[in-house]
Every structure is written in structure tokens, then in C-alpha cells.
Amino acid sequence: MKQTRSLFRRFLKVHFLFIFFPPIMLIFISAFFGVSDIHKNNVNTLNLFYVTVLLFGFIIVAFVILSWRFFLTLQKRLARLQEVMSFSAENNSFPKPISVQCDRMDEIDELGSSFNWMIQQLEDSRKREYEEELLRHRLIANLSHDLRTPLTILRGHVTRLNKEPMSFEGQDSLSEINHTITRVGDLMDDLLSYTLLTSGKHPFVPVSTDIGRLVRASVAAWYPVFEEQEIQLDVDLPADETFYWEADPQWMTRVLDNIFQNVIRHAAEGKYANIAVDVEKERIIVADRGPGMDNSSYERGAGIGLSTCHYMLKKMNLKADFTSNEDGTSVAIGRV
CATH class of the missing domain: 3.30.565.10 (Histidine kinase-like ATPase, C-terminal domain)
Incomplete structure (x- = not known):
């Protein structure tokens, strides 16, 4: 996003005008009075001294007031951003987007805009992760369910073959096949249980x-x-x-x-x-x-x-x- 206005440049520009512009004007006034009246009347000289003191006093007071107002405004805007971040950290949730003045954007608004963009990216990432997690759980549940049918069919054939006359080696092979089918079924049960558990399907009641x-x-x-x-x-x-x-x-x-x-x-x-x-x-x-x-x-x-x-x-x-x-x-x- 293109920056349209600089907060700190504006601050330095205003302070520069209050520091240098009044003394320059004073020099011109002093030169004018010095040429026309200052040597003719001592009262004008004393008045010029008072004017100079008042002018420098005004410069100092205006400098302090402007600085105080600038840093107070800056502190409030940063405190608002910090409050949003602290709230999300304490409540373990994503922060809400903050308001940004797009018409007169400065450095703080740039920071707020980047913060809002980061929130949007995190929310999109969490949404994609949630959808992928649901898809994974659904896929595992469907596979665990669909694989039970061929395993049941295999076990039925093993049971039928056990009734047929065969050698001891054949009996050992059928026994190993039957044991393997049982193990695959147990593994599918474990996988399905873990999937349901991590997806919150089994409630936790301590x-x-x-x-x-x-x-x-x-x-x-x-x-x-x-x-x-x-x-x-x-x-x-x-x-x-x-x-x-x-x-x-x-x-x-x-x-x-x-x-x-x-x-x-x-x-x-x-x-x-x-x-x-x-x-x-x-x-x-x-x-x-x-x-x-x-x-x-x-x-x-x-x-x-x-x-x-x-x-x-x-x-x-x-x-x-x-x-x-x-x-x-x-x-x-x-x-x-």
C-alpha cells in the first residue's frame, strides 16, 4: 500500500516552522525598526526587547504544547493497537481488525493495515487447516469402514478352506493369513479410534x-x-x-x-x-x-x-x- 502522508515529517515540519520562522521575522522587524526608529527613541528599544522575550516565550510554550499533543496522540493510537493484541493473547483467540483511516494514511495507519492483513491471512490459514482436517478425518473413517468388507470376505474364505483337507504347511499358512486379517482389523480400529478422538467425537469428561x-x-x-x-x-x-x-x-x-x-x-x-x-x-x-x-x-x-x-x-x-x-x-x- 502506498503511503500518502508521513506523520513524523509533518511533526518535524511544524516544529521547524515554530523554531525558525518567528526568529527570522524578528530579525526583519528588528532591522526595520533599527533603520527607522530605534536610534531616535529609547522607549522603542525597550519595547522591542519585551517583544523579543514574549516571542521566544511563545515559541517555547508552543513547542512544548505541540510536542505534548503529538506524543499523546501517538501514544493513544499505539495503546489501542497494543490493547487489541493483548486481548487476543489473553483470550487465546484471533484479534479483531482495527480501524484505519485510508484517506490520510501515515506510519501508524500503515502498521494497522499490515496488522489487519496478518489477521486475515491467519484466519484464512486456520479455515483451510480446519477444512483439511475434516477431509482427512472423513477419508480415514470412510477407508476404515470400506476396508472391513474385503477383510470379512477374506476371513470367510479362510474359514471355508480350513474345512478342506490340506497339508500342515497349508494349515499354517491359513492360520497366518487369519492372524494377519485380525491384525489389520485391529489396526483399522486403532486408526479410526484415534481419528475420532482427535476430532472431538469422544467427549472428555474429567x-x-x-x-x-x-x-x-x-x-x-x-x-x-x-x-x-x-x-x-x-x-x-x-x-x-x-x-x-x-x-x-x-x-x-x-x-x-x-x-x-x-x-x-x-x-x-x-x-x-x-x-x-x-x-x-x-x-x-x-x-x-x-x-x-x-x-x-x-x-x-x-x-x-x-x-x-x-x-x-x-x-x-x-x-x-x-x-x-x-x-x-x-x-x-x-x-x-
Whole structure:
């Protein structure tokens, strides 16, 4: 935008006129009186002295008043711009555009115009990001739904082939195919859950939650699964002591379900799992004796589920610390 008027040039021009124009006029007046009357009458000389003092006093007072008025106006305009910026920072929202005088634009109006342009660009960017996020969520939801049909068809063919006579190698291949179909279905479920979660489809309702009781309920629900996989379950859940977190019980249950599921998927060969509640440090500890997270199988299957866990825990002001090596994996859930 082309600048039409300079605020500071106008300020300097006015002050230049008030500083230099009156003394120049005084010199001309003094020269005129000096030629005609100043040597004839001493009274005129005294009057000229008073006029000079008054003129310089007027210059000083006018200079102070103009400077005060200029900087007061400048301060008000900058304070208005700063107020708009501070309001948006305190309320975590985009600021409103400020009014700009386009007919007599100066440096402050240029700054306000650039500020308004920046707001418009940010709003357009946020709108595009929101539309892209909706498109991504819709695409993932549709893909997760559409892929279930071919997976169901494949599972039906595998079930039919299991009834046909075939070699042990064929049976192993069908078993691996069936296991792979199950894993793909689980991954799609995790992806769909994460998409719905990050898009706000699963409401977050934090309440004061008895963590000891919640962990006991989750362990009781998963105990038959651990028993079926022949995993020795070592449980340390104090019955008389507990602690409370401001958390969503459904979200916490889903976090524990995901961790227990990872133990079943990736650490079942260790045949051991330890689940404990540390009341003193207010932590939930789940440990196994699997191959560790460096194992490729663990890495391939844990990504989306763990991302969902981390997202939920972060919303509840909690965190999960993982410790993993070849002797097993341990996760401790506690406050941030």
C-alpha cells in the first residue's frame, strides 16, 4: 500500500516552522525598526526587547504544547493497537481488525493495515487447516469402514478352506493369513479410534476418579485373556489404600486396555506380566518380560495405539514413561 502522508515529517515540519520562522521575522522587524526608529527613541528599544522575550516565550510554550499533543496522540493510537493484541493473547483467540483511516494514511495507519492483513491471512490459514482436517478425518473413517468388507470376505474364505483337507504347511499358512486379517482389523480400529478422538467425537469428561478401584476393574476384565494366553499375572493392588486423579474413567480404561493389549500382542512369549499401583508415588506400573520395544513386531503394531494413549494422557495432565530392553518393557503412568 502506498503511503500518502508521513506523520513524523509533518511533526518535524511544524516544529521547524515554530523554531525558525518567528526568529527570522524578528530579525526583519528588528532591522526595520533599527533603520527607522530605534536610534531616535529609547522607549522603542525597550519595547522591542519585551517583544523579543514574549516571542521566544511563545515559541517555547508552543513547542512544548505541540510536542505534548503529538506524543499523546501517538501514544493513544499505539495503546489501542497494543490493547487489541493483548486481548487476543489473553483470550487465546484471533484479534479483531482495527480501524484505519485510508484517506490520510501515515506510519501508524500503515502498521494497522499490515496488522489487519496478518489477521486475515491467519484466519484464512486456520479455515483451510480446519477444512483439511475434516477431509482427512472423513477419508480415514470412510477407508476404515470400506476396508472391513474385503477383510470379512477374506476371513470367510479362510474359514471355508480350513474345512478342506490340506497339508500342515497349508494349515499354517491359513492360520497366518487369519492372524494377519485380525491384525489389520485391529489396526483399522486403532486408526479410526484415534481419528475420532482427535476430532472431538469422544467427549472428555474429567471427574475425581478412584485409580485403585479402576485398575482392579480393568485387571478383572482382562484376567481371562491373560489366563488363556498362559501369562502369569503378578498383581500388586492395595485394597485399603488408593489415590484419586482428575481424569475421565472411560479414557483411563481405554489407556489400560491398550497397554494390556500390547502385552498380549507383543510380550506373550515372556509368559509374565506385573501390574501394580504405587499409592505413595501415585503411579500405575505395567511390566512384562517380552522381547522389548526394539523388536520389530512391537514397533509395527504399537504406533497408533500408543499415540492414542499419549493423546488421552496428555489431555488428563498425565504421562506414560516407557523403559524397554531385551528383558522386557515397563510403563509407568503418573502425573506430568
